[in-house]
Amino acid sequence: MEKTKEEIKEEIEKEIKDSVDDFIGTIKKEPCCEYFSDKTEVDWECEKVYKDALYQGYLDACRTIHWSTKAREEGDELLKRKKVWDKKRPNTEENPMREPLTDVAKELCNYFDGDEKFDDKYSGWCKALIDSYKKYLVDEITYGQAQKIINMAFKYLYCICDRCRGGEKYKKKFDKCHMPLDSFSLEWFKRKFKEDDFSNVESYPENYKKLPENLFTKGEKKKLKAESIGSWSSMQKTWEKSCIKEEYPYEFYDHVIKQYCKDNSITPLQLDFIVWAKMQKIMAAESFIKTFKDDDKENKEAINSEEQEPYDILNLKTTLENRLSEIRPLICK
Known part of the structure; x- marks a missing residue:
């Protein structure tokens, strides 16, 4: 049975409240x-x-x-x-x-x-x-x-x-507050919008129309380039021709996030409470799993084959459970 708008709204509000409570605990x-x-x-x-x-x-x-x-x-x-x-x-x-x-x-x-x-x-x-x-x-x-x-x-x-x-x-x-940009929120941004098409610059305010083509992938669709997502600490406000690093400026992220929030009935700051907590756990889990990757002989042999174990979000739970079953005997010794 499909959820009503009210039910979806209640779920989002509860997730925001729980995420705020969790953040306060930190x-x-x-x-x-x-x-x-x-x-x-x-x-x-x-x-x-x-x-x-x-x-x-x-x-x-x-x-x-x-x-x-x-x-x-x-x-x-x-x-x-x-x-x-x-x-x-x-x-x-x-x-x-x-x-x-x-x-x-x-x-x-x-x-x-x-x-x-x-x-x-x-x-x-x-x-x-x-x-x-x-x-x-x-x-x-x-x-x-x-x-x-x-x-x-x-x-x-x-x-x-x-x-x-x-x-x-x-x-x-x-x-109207903005989402704080840090390593977690930028990683979320990269994964969330990696398949989006940024070709229609006409839909952007004047500042964004100046973004050069080489910030995006080549081809029929303009997509995000991972190397154009720099660190938050070196980020500039807007794109200028004199930019030393060819990376997306702050106002690009801010605009895309605001549009996403508008379509999903949530504010950027509320979204950050949810994103920050989830990405922190996801990236920690991924890092944990990858520490065992080099010790996995089967993975080494399958490194160029279709049998290679996928290290992505959708498979994290299963992969993590498999890894834990391997290391639990070591911990308990």
């Missing part, structure tokens, strides 16, 4: 973990909650942000104060690494308190964050790093809004 670091210890009431007119969310987003991106002892004078001073803070750790708010986030925190506070449209403000927030880091780094952060910090901040704010008192009236503020 938030173990300060400062955002403190918001989920009990039913806290949040002052949404205070900049602290926005700076906390931005700092949590920074922690997700910081491994790609390279602080240097040869940084600008402000950067050197900040790193010295960071070493002192690391020893004493008086409280999270005094952590000097939060300083570059101050201006954008004020902007986010104004967004939640006002009636500005998300898409009208988003690029400005990314630019403001890039400009803030210029004071502290020899090399400025990329648009890809800025989007990760800001988009993850909204993901944490969504969780805080869901769990804490005082956030009910702000739920609509997340409807």
